[in-house]
Amino acid sequence: MIDDLFIPFYSATYSRKYLTDQYEANKVSQAKTKSYQVCSSFMYHLQHGQLYFNQGTHSPIEIKPVLLFYGAVQLLKACILTRDPNYPENSQVLAHGVTTRKRKKATYRFLEDEVKIQKNGLFSHFLDKMFHMKHLEGEKYQMVTLLQHIADMHPLFKRLTKNSLSYKAKLQNNTVLMSQEILDGYHMTVNRFEQFLETNTTAKDSKNVKVQEEKNNIKILFSKLPPRWTSQPWLYDITGDMYLLKNREQVHSYQLPELASHFLLLYNLSMICRYEAEWWGI
Incomplete structure (x- = not known):
């Protein structure tokens, strides 16, 4: 899957156009010139990151974290170059x-x-x-x-501790359905829960939220669903299902993507x- 994502960036023409579009969208001066200057470095970071990940996939467990970490380092540097052409x-x-x-x-x-x-x-x-x-x-x-x-770790925690870490949501377009159990667990009314989501949502476009109470569920209506890459306080698993941690203090105190x-x-x-x-x- 990760190989397929990188294929378009094997083309210098595509990469330069991509960088130019990113710089223009972020109001970077001389976007086209800087995309030409950065393109090779950007492509090499992607290629090296992919190489580290591929090698890490097939390496012994004793050295796997080193390869995966340095693969992540290379990809983070490539990401930075899409915003900051002067890096480093x-x-x-x-x-x-x-x-x-x-x-x-x-x-x-x-x-x-x-x-x-x-x-x-x-x-x-x-x-x-x-x-x-x-x-x-x-x-x-x-x-x-x-x-x-990390939502994909929750089944393992449940198996080890016999306790569930999170409330699972049911997604329907821009609407999320959850059991009213979460209101009891958080000790909140519907209005207070709505305020809680607005305050703790990191994605600006997703802060406009309305919570409605139904018979056995609560309905959460978003103007725009939180994107996966900056979804706090919501957690996404690999299949796209959404979760909220049962410990609301952890929700409030943790804002990292x-x-x-x-x-x-x-x-x-x-x-x-x-x-x-x-x-x-x-």
């Missing part, structure tokens, strides 16, 4: 922009491990350019929190398998 302007944005504990303790538990966001680096620059998110310096994220914000969660998880896993081989092998 300095050496500060070349660092990963994330740190983790240097040495694991004897009582180490992966789910309790955490990563910390630095002021400068690829991660912060990516969030700024692609999602207009700033001021994340010093923020810490536990692995369990990152995993819980899912792609960022994957990046942080891969970063920590790659660090463990490179520098903490005894933990990775257990």
Whole structure:
């Protein structure tokens, strides 16, 4: 599937046109000239990212996270180039922009491990350019929190803990149906739940929301459904189904897009398998 997505970008003509369109849409000056200057770098980042992912798919589990992480790094750099033709302007944005504990303790538990966001680096620059998110310096994220914000992990959590993490929604065009159970779980009225969604929705075009109460369900009407790449507080699984976490405090306190969660998880896993081989092998 990922190979098919990259096929059009094998063409320099297509890539230049794509970059020009992106720059013009984002009001970048001299869009056409800069697309010519950036095109080769953009294409190579995509090709290298694809190569890392393909090799990672067929590699032993002991080294898989390293290849997948560096594949993600290459693709994030390609994404940045669609918004910022001057990337990298300095050496500060070349660092990963994330740190983790240097040495694991004897009582180490992966789910309790955490990563910390630095002021400068690829991660912060990516969030700024692609999602207009700033001021994340010093923020810490536990692995369990990152995993819980990936809907495709919820069945595994349910199997391990015997508890469901989320409420599942039924999607009908721009309308979402959910059990009234969520109102009881969140201790909210319909009006309060509507305000909660408006406040915590990151996608600006999806903030206009109306919630209606029916016999056994609530109906949530969006002017525009939240896009998958910036859907908080909604989570999408790989099939397109939507979810809300049962823990409303987690919904309120977590605003990272899912792609960022994957990046942080891969970063920590790659660090463990490179520098903490005894933990990775257990």
